Amino acid sequence: xxxxxxxxxxxxxxxxxxxxxxxxxxxxxxxxxxxxxxxxxxxxxxxxxxxxxxxxxxxxxxxxxxxxxxxxxxxxxxxxxxxxxxxxxxxxxxxxxxxxxxxxxxxxxxxxxxxxxxxxxxxxxxxxxxxxxxxxxxxxxxxxxxxxxxxxxxxxxxxxxxxxxxxxxxxxxxxxxxxxxxxxxxxxxxxxxxxxxxxxxxxxxxxxxxxxxxxxxxxxxxxxxxxxxxxxxxxxxxxxxxxxxxxxxxxxxxxxxxxxxxxxxxxxxxxxxxxxxxxxxxxxxxxxxxxxxxxxxxxxxxxxxxxxxxxxxxxxxxxxxxxxxxxxxxxxxxxxxxxxxxxxxxxxxxxxxxxxxxxxxxxxxxxxxxxxxxxxxxxxxxxxxxxxxxxxxxxxxxxxxxxxxxxxxxxxxxxxxxxxxxxxxxxxxxxxxxxxxxxxxxxxxxxxx
Numbered sequence: 001x002x003x004x005x006x007x008x009x010x011x012x013x014x015x016x017x018x019x020x021x022x023x024x025x026x027x028x029x030x031x032x033x034x035x036x037x038x039x040x041x042x043x044x045x046x047x048x049x050x051x052x053x054x055x056x057x058x059x060x061x062x063x064x065x066x067x068x069x070x071x072x073x074x075x076x077x078x079x080x081x082x083x084x085x086x087x088x089x090x091x092x093x094x095x096x097x098x099x100x101x102x103x104x105x106x107x108x109x110x111x112x113x114x115x116x117x118x119x120x121x122x123x124x125x126x127x128x129x130x131x132x133x134x135x136x137x138x139x140x141x142x143x144x145x146x147x148x149x150x151x152x153x154x155x156x157x158x159x160x161x162x163x164x165x166x167x168x169x170x171x172x173x174x175x176x177x178x179x180x181x182x183x184x185x186x187x188x189x190x191x192x193x194x195x196x197x198x199x200x201x202x203x204x205x206x207x208x209x210x211x212x213x214x215x216x217x218x219x220x221x222x223x224x225x226x227x228x229x230x231x232x233x234x235x236x237x238x239x240x241x242x243x244x245x246x247x248x249x250x251x252x253x254x255x256x257x258x259x260x261x262x263x264x265x266x267x268x269x270x271x272x273x274x275x276x277x278x279x280x281x282x283x284x285x286x287x288x289x290x291x292x293x294x295x296x297x298x299x300x301x302x303x304x305x306x307x308x309x310x311x312x313x314x315x316x317x318x319x320x321x322x323x324x325x326x327x328x329x330x331x332x333x334x335x336x337x338x339x340x341x342x343x344x345x346x347x348x349x350x351x352x353x354x355x356x357x358x359x360x361x362x363x364x365x366x367x368x369x370x371x372x373x374x375x376x377x378x379x380x381x382x383x384x385x386x387x388x389x390x391x392x393x394x395x396x397x398x399x400x401x402x403x404x405x406x407x408x409x410x411x412x413x414x415x416x417x418x419x420x421x422x423x424x425x426x427x428x429x430x431x432x433x434x435x436x437x438x439x440x441x442x443x444x445x446x447x448x449x
Contacts, residue, residue, distance in 0.1 A: 014316040018320055019323065022289075023292075025296060030288055049271065051134065052278065053270040057128070057273055061259065068255075069110075070153060071244070071249070074298065074382070075245070076098070076103075078243060078383060079385075080095040080161040081298075081303050084163070085306025090229070093226060095236060099157075103154045110150075115143045118139040118140055125266055127266055128269070142202065152209040161299065163303070250378075250391050250393065253391065254428075260402055272356060274347060293320055293324055293376065297316065301384055328368050328372045332369070336362070343358065364418070367425065393432050404416055408420070
């Protein structure tokens with residue numbers, strides 16, 4: 001595309017446009033999974049089971065922060081995409097200005113609030129004593145660099161709002177390579193331990209943010225706020241915060257449940273923590289294409305909603321559900337044959353941990369299609385600007401996680417751990433399907449849920 005040219009998703013076959021837009025997102029997600037798997041391999045091989053367990057023990061805390069950040073910046077980008085679809089040039093600039101200003105404040109608040117509390121949270125989560133110091137150090141380094149991740153997400157979201165999902169992929173490739181190289185340098189050669197792995201992540205995110213900003217300035221100059229846009233952007237703070245916080249809360253509510261589940265897993269010992277940590281990498285591969293489709297649906301729905309083409313929204317949702325069903329079946333079959341060999345790469349000389357990880361993978365692999373359909377509906381509602389329905393979805397998922405943490409895992413042990421994801425996906429989707437089915441017409445009015 002030429003400088004300033006937009007890629008509108010408001011024409012053409014919905015399924016084709018969704019898939020084409022989702023492909024760069026899928027590749028990007030694969031690169032991130034590749035990095036996390038490489039990170040787990042390096043940490044597991046050089047720092048052992050306890051090193052991998054220390055990273056896994058704080059996985060849910062990091063997920064809580066990242067979930068809120070992704071939701072917050074995603075909400076800001078939805079408003080930008082809606083204005084792109086409506087052709088509102090001044091509204092786009094004000095949206096970009098409002099989003100960037102709010103991201104600055106968010107990064108300061110998140111770091112200031114959570115950094116001093118990180119070790120206390122790990123203690124409450126019953127993190128084993130032998131891995132406490134490493135887990136705490138990992139969390140603190142990640143939280144100190146939160147600003148880099150926030151601005152990278154925001155800038156990438158602005159570019160995708162313009163219909164370009166390919167260019168952020170280029171910068172993600174560069175960042176992934178840097179991340180892997182720095183992981184090796186910091187962990188293997190400098191012997192910085194798990195803190196080195198965290199530092200590699202922060203530096204790579206900073207590189208991504210700088211490259212993305214430079215590209216945004218050159219590729220979409222019409223998106224850049226003018227002086228008056230920075231001043232008038234305050235008028236849009238309420239709109240952006242309303243949707244951004246709603247989407248952020250939806251994500252963070254889910255992560256609160258994950259923290260409770262992680263606390264229950266921590267009580268089962270370092271071996272189980274390491275097994276789940278390794279299995280989650282494979283689970284990420286299962287979920288990766290489904291999340292790519294859902295993220296594409298957010299931009300697709302937002303642009304078509306802004307353009308007033310609700311018939312395309314319905315067609316897109318239906319076709320995306322069919323795509324997700326097919327992807328879920330394919331990933332489940334693939335997972336059957338590749339899951340165990342992959343986790344064995346991370347769990348050095350621990351047959352028991354590999355066996356536990358394989359059980360976890362089988363449970364989640366054969367039920368991942370439930371997640372795919374739920375994500376399509378949730379992302380579509382978010383693209384329409386809905387606030388309450390996705391939050392209710394997160395509450396239901398968290399409720400199931402609480403049930404797992406306090407009932408299933410204490411009574412069923414590792415089997416309870418394996419049941420958490422399938423039951424949570426099923427519970428979180430129910431309110432979305434009911435709301436969309438019963439109120440198909442009324443649901444199109446922003447703010448109804």
